Amino acid sequence: MSQQTSQQAFVPLGDETRARLARCGAxxxxxxxLKRGLRNAFLLGLHAVAPGQPTLIGPAWTLxxxxxxxxKDSMALYERNDSLHRRAIEECPPGAVLVMSTGGDLSASCMGDMMALRLKVRGAAGVVTDGGYRDTPGIIATGLPCFQRAPSGPATPIALHPVEFNVPIGCAGVAIYPNDVIVGDGEGVVAIPRLLVDEIAAECGNISDYEAFVSMHIRRGRSIFGLFPATPESTQEYQRWVAAGRPALN
Structure with a gap:
């Protein structure tokens, strides 16, 4: 069994960037x-374990x-402290999203409720996998935001062997590097290269604010023409609205 030691230093996400990302949809x-040429950032085919779970936001910690x-694989492996699976759980930093690559294999689970609870207690932001979890009701009960391809009950060693963590991986067809920022919501999961996250968060935070302005007008019966997508005139109107303190429509 590989004895991969984590090399990449974990970089926490700033509070302002996190707050901006929380206002943005995946x-x-x-x-x-896509505007910056990155066409393969959405982890297709993954689903939240629970409807309405909190938005998942955090730097990637990979397995x-x-x-x-x-x-090589049996339940006895999980009695050993050098199990890379167990180490990845115990070493996942607070605020990180554990991203587990199974190659899309659903024939065994890659996490159960006790591992999810341990991550929750240690302050992890959530978990993402292109495989599946067991004990899904227990995972939901922890309150830890998690995404999976589909539930899978069989024990991990039946089909999956952990080989390394905190390294570049592929998950759901997307390249994930340690410290890339993962955002997951009701639509799915997206991976943002770390070097771009601050500018992406700022841009999308502004888009989300503008869409709140648009939504307010559409609910009052206004046409989308000249409003959405934004025009120079509607942008000026939006800026006046922000300067006025975002008042509700009368």
Missing amino acids: ATLANAL RFIPARED
């Missing part, structure tokens, strides 16, 4: 990345699995 963030082999 689809909006993906569009902003990669390969297919299991009978001479």
Whole structure:
């Protein structure tokens, strides 16, 4: 079994950037990345374990699995402190999103409720996998935001062998590097390269604020023409509204 030691220093996410990302939808963030030429940032096919769970936001802490082999994988592995799976849970930093790559394998779970609870207690921001979890009701009860491809009940060693963590991985067809910022909401999960996250958060935060302005007018019966997408005139109107303290329509 590989004894991968984490090399990449974890970089926490700033409060202002986190707050801006919390106002942005995953689809909006993906569009902003597309404008910069990044076409493959949305982790397709993943679903929240619970409707209405909190938005998942945090830097990636990665774990990669390969297919299991009978001479190396058994439940006895999980009694050992050098299990890379257990180490990834115990070393995942507070505020991080654990991203686990299974190659889309659903024949065994990559996490259960006790691991999820441990991550929650340690302050992790959430978990993402292109595989599946077991004990889903227990995971939901922890309150930890989690995304998966589909639930999977069989124990991990049946099909999955952990080989390294805190390294670049592929998850749901998307390249994830340690410290990339993961955002997951009701639409899905997007990965933002760390060097771009501050400017993406600022841009998309402004878009979300403008859309709140648009939504207020549409609810009152206003046409989308000249309003959405934004025009120079509607942008000036929006800026006057912000300067006035964002008053509600009478």
